[in-house]
Amino acid sequence: MPSDLVHLFMRIDHLPHIWCPGCGNGTIMRDVAVAIEELIDDPEVSLNRENVVIVSGIGCSSRAAGYLDFNSIHTTHGRAIAFATGIKLANPKLNVIVLTGDGDCSAIGGNHLIHAARRNLGLTVIAFNNDIYGMTGGQYSPTTPNGDRATTAPYGNVDRPFDIANLATGAGASFAARGDIYHVRETIDIIKEAILHKGFSLVDVYSICPTYYGRKNKKGDAVEMLRWQRDHLIPTARYYHMPEAERADKKLIGILSYNDYPEYTEEYAKVIERARGGNKGGAR
Amino acid sequence: MKNRFEMRFTGSGGQGVILASVIFAEAAVVKGLHAVQSQAYGPEARGGSSKAECIISRDTIWFSKVQQNDFLLALTQNALDKYAPELAEDGVVMIDESLSAPAFLDSERVVSVPILRCARETVGKTITANIVAVGAINELFGLFDEETLREAVSRHIPAGTEDLNFRALSAGKALIGSELRDRYLVEREN
Amino acid sequence: MSKAVLMQGNEAVVEGAIAAGARFFAGYPITPSTEIAEQSALRLPQVGGTFIQMEDELASVAAVLGASAAGVKSFTATSGPGFSLMQENIGYGAMAEIPCVIVDVQRAGPSTGLATSPSQGDYMQARWGTHGDHPVIALSPSSVLEAYRLTVRAFNLSEKYRTPVILLMDEIVGHMREGVTLPNPNELIINSRKMSFHDGANKQCYYVPEGQYVPAMKPFGRGERYNITGLAHDISGFPTNDNAVAGAGIKRLLDKIEKNADDIIRTEEYLLDDAETAIVCFGGTKRAAMDAIEALRARGEKVGLFRPVTVWPFPEKQLREKCAQVKRLIVVEHNHGQMLLQVQRAATDTQRVDFLGRIDGTVITPDEIVATFEGKEDMTHAQ
Structure with a gap:
């Protein structure tokens, strides 16, 4: 029996999903659904099923758009954020959520990520970051750690990896955060914050790919990979109470950067006002 | 004016020769004539030599590029040397006084006027050289009445610069003496 | 707007787009189309629309498709x-059947090529x-006024057939200024996409x-939830692996255009009734062809013009009908013989097809067309 959440927010006709057993993507998709559910229930927030748009690119992660029962658009590889830019500008009232992968948003779509961050356009980007190209069978991505194996790095990966949340911060994102699939409650709360944030927000959610990345790199099964997340990815409250030395091999789960920059569509509304000589009449 | 008048405006990037060509095309449109304007783009329009064209005709203009160059404005020696050989047999060239006309051009076809000096000294702004040239060219051939030309200029300059540009037009007009005007005037509108 | 004004082809595109109801432009600067972006940045907010300069052209089309899906007529150049x-x-x-207009002001290639020079070398790229x-x-278009009118028509066809429409301009028309009297926008026929609201979610x-x-298109993000994808999909909009579906x-998608070709195709003919030779060309090349035809007619030569205004789908049937009595077709285009292939396919066995092309970034002159008519010019002289 599917849970209420699945009934309410997923397209049951299109389930089960295509993801492998142990894949972390289902957890992230559920996190997004729960975050939306809790926001819809919140009377302070004007979020409803009809004003949420899910935009995805290409890759394992991007199939999530088809499973979530909202307005959904499954676009081309790397371009989800660019499609989302058009959707948001055409109708700034929409809550536009981009579901993307590490390759989708930081390799082929890296340019769109940094520019959307720079503009501070009110999009929420959730990166399903599993350190590998899963859909095509295990090639290294921009987040594959140096030295790790992939089908295209049979002797070990020479590339140095991106930290996607730091990349977004560097590009001027007004909200950048990190989540994972072990700390579910924390990650849901971070996603809620990201959706509520007026400007551009990015949540880099560490997923797992036991099938390709895990197997190639002898990381064990899904449970083993989750244990690694438990021990190495530390929520904010605990992280800052850790002695410096203990943090060395650990990463923070939480909000990494937050700023109150002006949001793009609000700024452009002022452009329209100026172009019309201050005349505020006329609908957009 | 001839039934079809093909003009070229040349100089270096930044001298405003493109605007000069646009003003004549606009003036023609104001008068209900046919006009086509085009220009060379690219690196050569950014500091190197610059070329713009304007064809004015009583009939429909199809081919949009100059073939029988009736008139050439040259504000630099490079532009003059490059485009003078393409002048039509009876074509006329207006050059700034600082340039020397190539020997193959009959002196009757060369009108040398102090465009740059006039802009600098009389009008007081070098940047108005193109508008000075427009005033001079218009007077030389008797192309358009004052009001039409001012209307055409007004459509293409920043608001608030009308006075300056109209002074430049008048200063350019004054560069053409009656002797020159009578030599080249083909037909005066109005 | 009854007064004639001097207007550039690129500017006319923006006015046409606004008249057609476009309120969104996303683009990236590139010569010789940049004036369309500049003018859109100036004009769109004046009518309550939105301009955005994207980080590249891939993003530009993506944003245009996103905005159009969300209900705003959109274009790029x-x-x-x-x-x-x-x-x-x-x-x-x-694939996803999202209307939009893409303006390509062609320039000489390949690669960076002759960045500011005219060309019609994207003719086949526009198709394939x-x-x-x-589809x-x-x-x-061949003139500034036609750039305006065809922009309106591009939006109309795009909305009617739910497909991207390409306005295949060339530098000749894009950068040319002419005096134009624009039609009153209220007198234009404007098509908008057929919408369907009634059938609930999914x-x-x-x-x-x-x-x-x-x-019919469902409004995206306005009350009805559905899925859009570039994957092969069934009528629900969800991906399918069923080959038959x-x-x-x-x-x-292909039939949508092919079966409606007569509605989509427009051609121009000039003095073809008694013509023994037809000059076949498109876009700005028409301008040299018209002068050449006048010069040849003045000498008593029976020459006319056939111009595809709709260049894709290629007006094969129309060419056959209008040029049935013509003995010779001279294809003139600023490329190495792209539309030529279409004309050769359409010509009868008894019709001779000659060609004048140009790939060096200069403009073909009327004299060169006359010379080709006289057989003095090589097939392609800009080797």
Whole structure:
């Protein structure tokens, strides 16, 4: 029996999903659904099923758009954020959520990520970051750690990896955060914050790919990979109470950067006002 | 004016020769004539030599590029040397006084006027050289009445610069003496 | 707007787009199309629309498709290299059936080529640029006023057939200024996409009644939830791996244009009634052809003009009908013989097809067309 959440927010006709057993993507998709559910229930927030748009690119992660029962658009590889830019500008009232992968948003779509961050356009980007190209069978991505194996790095990966949340911060994102699939409650709360944030927000959610990345790199099964997340990815409250030395091999789960920059569509509304000589009449 | 008048405006990037060509095309449109304007783009329009064209005709203009160059404005020696050989047999060239006309051009076809000096000294702004040239060219051939030309200029300059540009037009007009005007005037509108 | 004004071809495109109801432009600067972006940045906010300069051309088409899906008529403009970059998402627009207009002010290539020089070398790319079999409509103007009118028509066809439409301009027309008297926008016929609101969430958003080809569009993000994808999909809009369903879906996309070719195709003919020779050309090349025809007619030569205004789908039937009595077709284009291939396919066995092309970035002159008529010019003289 599917849970209420699945009934309410997923397209049951299109389930089960295509993801492998142990894949972390289902957890992230559920996190997004729960975050939306809790926001819809919140009377302070004007979020409803009809004003949420899910935009995805290409890759394992991007199939999530088809499973979530909202307005959904499954676009081309790397371009989800660019499609989302058009959707948001055409109708700034929409809550536009981009579901993307590490390759989708930081390799082929890296340019769109940094520019959307720079503009501070009110999009929420959730990166399903599993350190590998899963859909095509295990090639290294921009987040594959140096030295790790992939089908295209049979002797070990020479590339140095991106930290996607730091990349977004560097590009001027007004909200950048990190989540994972072990700390579910924390990650849901971070996603809620990201959706509520007026400007551009990015949540880099560490997923797992036991099938390709895990197997190639002898990381064990899904449970083993989750244990690694438990021990190495530390929520904010605990992280800052850790002695410096203990943090060395650990990463923070939480909000990494937050700023109150002006949001793009609000700024452009002022452009329209100026172009019309201050005349505020006329609908957009 | 001839039934079809093909003009070229040349100089270096930044001298405003493109605007000069646009003003004549606009003036023609104001008068209900046919006009086509085009220009060379690219690196050569950014500091190197610059070329713009304007064809004015009583009939429909199809081919949009100059073939029988009736008139050439040259504000630099490079532009003059490059485009003078393409002048039509009876074509006329207006050059700034600082340039020397190539020997193959009959002196009757060369009108040398102090465009740059006039802009600098009389009008007081070098940047108005193109508008000075427009005033001079218009007077030389008797192309358009004052009001039409001012209307055409007004459509293409920043608001608030009308006075300056109209002074430049008048200063350019004054560069053409009656002797020159009578030599080249083909037909005066109005 | 009854007064004649001097206007550039690129500017006229923006005025046409606004008249057609476009309120969104996303683009990236590239010569010789940049004035369309500049003018859009100035004009769109004046009418409550939105301009955005994107980070590249891939993003430009993506944003245009996103905005159009969300209900706003949208367009972009580019040239040469940028048109190459746009191809993938043009295919997405065709597959997902999202209306939009893509203006390509062609320049001489390949690669960076002659960045500011005229060309018509994207003729085949406009047809086959994106991968896979896909529907295409492309229109090519020959004057500033026609740039305006065809922009309006590009939006109309795009909305009517739910497909990206390419306005295939060339530098000759894009950068040329002419005196134009624009029509009163209130007197134009403006088509907007057919919408369907009635069938609730997730219900057959690509459903097409028997005998029709274009599904009504559901408003995206305005009350009805559905899915859009570039994957082969069934009428629900969700991906399918059923080959029969996928094949039928793509066939409908192709039929949508092919079966409506008569509605989409427009051609221009000049003095063809008694013509023994027809000059066949498109876009700005017409201007030299008209002077050449006048010169040849003055000498008593029976020469006329056939011009595809709709360049894709190619007006094969119209060429055969209008040029039935013509003995000789001279194809003139600023490329190495692209539309030539289409004309050769359409010509009868007894019709001679000659060619004048240009790939060096200069403009073909009327004299050169006359010389080709006289047989003095090589087939392609700009080797």
